[in-house]
Amino acid sequence: MGKSKLLAVLMTASVLLAACGGGNGSGPNAATDGAASAASAPGGASAPQASAQTACRPDGNFTYSGSAPQVAANNGQLAVVVVPTLPAAYSKNRYMTVSNAPASSQVQQTGGAFTTLASSAAATDCLGLAKGAVTEIQGVGSDVAIGRWNQAMDTDGNTYTFAQGVHYAVGTPLSLSATSGALACTQLIADTVASDDSAAIGTLGTATATLDLATRSLNNLSLPINLAGTQYALTNSQSPLNGISTTGQLSVQSVVVGHDATQPLVAVGYSATLPNKEGIGGVVVLQCQ
Structure with missing residues (x-):
């Protein structure tokens, strides 16, 4: 769960119960294949x-x-x-x-x-x-x-x-064929920005990034967030495609999907810990072209 340049917010009202069950899925330190x-x-x-x-x-x-x-x-x-x-x-x-x-x-x-x-x-x-x-x-x-x-x-x-x-x-998993150049990526769909302590929910503005075909990385990812009426900016300079990048308190997860390698989609999961220790997270799909 990861980092940014943000600040944080809100009221609290947490509800969750733990019980038995389950082992690990694919976490930030697990293999991505x-x-x-x-x-x-x-x-x-x-x-x-x-x-x-x-x-x-x-x-x-x-x-x-x-x-x-x-x-x-x-x-x-x-x-x-x-x-x-x-x-x-x-x-x-x-x-x-x-x-x-x-x-x-x-x-x-x-x-x-x-x-x-x-x-x-x-x-x-x-x-x-x-x-x-x-x-x-x-x-x-x-x-x-x-x-x-x-x-x-x-x-x-x-x-x-x-x-x-x-x-x-x-x-749908998609392999990229080109090995050079860059594509501009813009948000298509996203879900609510959720809060791990039930404080409040927020919205993601227009997320953007650049897909570098040479390095197979998602660069300059920008995730503008509105949480309880306050704006925050989450950024990540470079994260591997089909992988995970953790920089400070921000973690970025991505997979390349779609049917057209010339206009791929990138599904991005993000999670961050705000300075007040509140955790937030969400998913967004970017169109790259």
Whole structure:
């Protein structure tokens, strides 16, 4: 959970419960290749391993806000970014940044909401929505969908309020062919800026960045945030594509998705700790061209 040039805010009213369940997903120090995680699991990425994730697929009582098309897999794989906005003691390192995760390990509902997210086929590498709401469901064609679990309980046993939650972006993995030049990236869709202590929610202004095709990095990322009527600026000078960058109190997670390598999309997850120790987070999808 990471850094910026910001300040911070607000009232507090925190709600969350911890219970049993779950191991780590793909955290800031974990490998970003879902296939590597699957290979280390007993039986590799076989169908029996996917069935071992049934604990992350409860028949919950879900509600939905928004909609998105079904996301298209690429060779049976999906790219996944997950950002939990919960105090660290409860988030159980469920940050996922995976450019190739098994599509069979994710669950997308008919209306577009994802209710199970996984970084590999291993039984410990998944997180499910046990009950509650998936809000701000949005998509860009069949290329990517985003949303946020809130006022909910997950399969780790955490409950969270409207101002907390688990942010996700799931998209079609895309390989970049060009090896030189740069593309300008601008925000297409984003979800709410959530608060780990339930203080308040905010909005993301127009995020921008530059995709450097030579270094395969996302450069000069700007994330303007309005939180309780106060403006803050989160910036990151360089972060690897399909990877994680932590600079001070700001962490940036990214995966390249879409169907057109000349106009790729980049799904970005971000999390930051403000000077008052309040944590915030969200997801945003950038169009690069």
